[in-house]
Amino acid sequence: MAGIWRFFSSVYLTIVLAIAICAVSAWGSIISMRNPELFRAFDQEVLFPLLFSLGTRYLGLTLWVWALIVLTALFAVNTAVCTLDKVLAIVRNRRPWQAFFPHIVHVGFLIALVGHLVGSIWGFRSYGNVLHQGEVIPVPNQPGLYVRLDGTEVKATPSGELDYLKTSLTLLGEDNMPVRSGAAGINSPLIYRGIAFYHFDQGERPTGLVLDVDGAEVRAELEGTFSAPDGSAFRMGGIYPDFAIDETGQPYNRSERFANPHMEIISADGTPAYLDLSGPGPGVRLGRHTIILRDYIYSPYVVLTINKDPGIIFIIAGSIVLIAGMVLLLFFRGERTELVRQRPGTAERAN
Numbered sequence: 001m002a003g004i005w006r007f008f009s010s011v012y013l014t015i016v017l018a019i020a021i022c023a024v025s026a027w028g029s030i031i032s033m034r035n036p037e038l039f040r041a042f043d044q045e046v047l048f049p050l051l052f053s054l055g056t057r058y059l060g061l062t063l064w065v066w067a068l069i070v071l072t073a074l075f076a077v078n079t080a081v082c083t084l085d086k087v088l089a090i091v092r093n094r095r096p097w098q099a100f101f102p103h104i105v106h107v108g109f110l111i112a113l114v115g116h117l118v119g120s121i122w123g124f125r126s127y128g129n130v131l132h133q134g135e136v137i138p139v140p141n142q143p144g145l146y147v148r149l150d151g152t153e154v155k156a157t158p159s160g161e162l163d164y165l166k167t168s169l170t171l172l173g174e175d176n177m178p179v180r181s182g183a184a185g186i187n188s189p190l191i192y193r194g195i196a197f198y199h200f201d202q203g204e205r206p207t208g209l210v211l212d213v214d215g216a217e218v219r220a221e222l223e224g225t226f227s228a229p230d231g232s233a234f235r236m237g238g239i240y241p242d243f244a245i246d247e248t249g250q251p252y253n254r255s256e257r258f259a260n261p262h263m264e265i266i267s268a269d270g271t272p273a274y275l276d277l278s279g280p281g282p283g284v285r286l287g288r289h290t291i292i293l294r295d296y297i298y299s300p301y302v303v304l305t306i307n308k309d310p311g312i313i314f315i316i317a318g319s320i321v322l323i324a325g326m327v328l329l330l331f332f333r334g335e336r337t338e339l340v341r342q343r344p345g346t347a348e349r350a351n
């Protein structure tokens with residue numbers, strides 16, 4: 001046991017591990033640049049679940065990642081053992097309290113490293129969550145939690161660059177009651193219980209039609225229903241991007257391009273008609289009713305990236321401890337103060 005302790009408390013081990021980590025990182029950088037499609041996923045997914053899902057399929061390309069993980073783990077053990085060894089020696093020898101300053105930096109590093117480990121195992125990242133204004137969608141991997149888009153405000157500079165962005169969100173619990181409201185801005189996510197909601201993109205897209213039904217204006221959602229002035233009911237059917245009728249009279253798509261878009265409208269008795277969506281003006285007869293397209297209903301939407309990093313609190317705490325240790329080390333270490341010490345006579349010679 002004593003031999004193992006001496007091995008991990010060795011400064012020479014620290015030097016060897018530091019050189020090995022630099023070498024493996026350089027090796028990994030070259031592999032990453034040569035295989036950008038594979039390693040792009042490492043920026044978008046949680047590390048350990050991604051590595052385990054890949055298994056041995058890309059082991060030749062991901063071996064450096066595993067090597068870096070092992071080396072970092074050994075470096076962390078080496079740092080912890082060295083720090084504990086030195087702290088015990090300081091206490092035993094009753095050295096001044098300033099002697100603890102370098103080891104505060106080490107403790108901060110270890111706390112932050114634990115945070116990264118926790119986030120790399122138990123976190124998640126979810127991209128492409130499209131949300132229309134007023135719509136409620138479930139939060140990924142969080143049963144019983146939902147998010148609603150209340151509105152979005154975007155301002156651009158005269159040159160067209162994004163100047164201001166505010167996306168108002170409300171988080172709802174299982175009982176549909178709000179548990180948190182707030183806004184996500186540029187590089188400023190809304191955070192709730194370690195879950196960060198980032199604004200990724202925004203825009204508008206058609207979600208309904210403005211129709212003229214027998215002379216009356218009717219607004220209908222693309223997947224909804226509407227009624228004629230006399231009470232006759234209709235429902236919206238499927239959309240055909242490139243509409244055509246075959247020899248049996250059945251509709252089909254000639255292609256997936258929006259070359260001749262039509263929408264199916266179905267009456268209460270199941271009779272269909274096909275409304276041209278290429279622009280305002282076209283109309284169809286369905287029974288005794290005339291249905292004409294007047295306009296489109298556009299709804300704003302945002303695309304959210306939803307992440308959870310349960311280790312972020314450790315990363316923040318470790319960073320604070322590390323910075324505090326550096327400040328103490330550089331400015332308050334007595335006669336060994338690095339930045340504020342001055343040799344006798346320096347000021348006089350400077351004057």
